[in-house]
Amino acid sequence: MEEVRSVANDNGSLQEAVKVYKALGEPTRLSIVQLLIQHRNLSCTEIGDHLNQVAGSTLSHHLKQLTDCGLVEITKSGTFHYHHVSDEMLRRYAPILMQD
Template identity: 50%
Template sequence: MNEPADMQQAVKIYKALGEPTRLKIALMLKEEDDQCCSALGDKLKTVAISTLSHHLKQMAECGLLTFRKEGTFIYYSLDRETAAKYAPYLLN
């Protein structure tokens, strides 16, 4: 039995947010959008940039983050519409 696309996306988002570091990243981006990996890493302090990059990629793939490239930097923002639909806790 095929699951609706909304259900599949919800599962991916909940899996992503089930990891404490990713939840912290989402909450940080709620406060200040348009952050690059190194700026987020400076704020988290305990996460290697390669690990942080992996977390950001997973969050972007499930639709929770948007991103834009500028030169060699990628700037991430919380997709507030997706967060409101699947994880409204993030916006409180």
């Protein structure tokens, strides 16, 4: 029975890793993650200002993909939503991005 639980846990981790790497495999999403590593907390508008070639709806889609896989988290402050990288997820799946 323990072996079944272990395989299920490994499979869950594998699925999580697939989501993270799929998200990071898209150049705009990778740029967003690198931007958030550099600047910590940014609103959607601030991210859009840095990535001036990305339409607002496209940016929202990319941010949703990054939050769905757990790489990016959102903090709400009044009517603003600030995005930041999950340090735990970054350490687990993409520690190379944390290096200078």
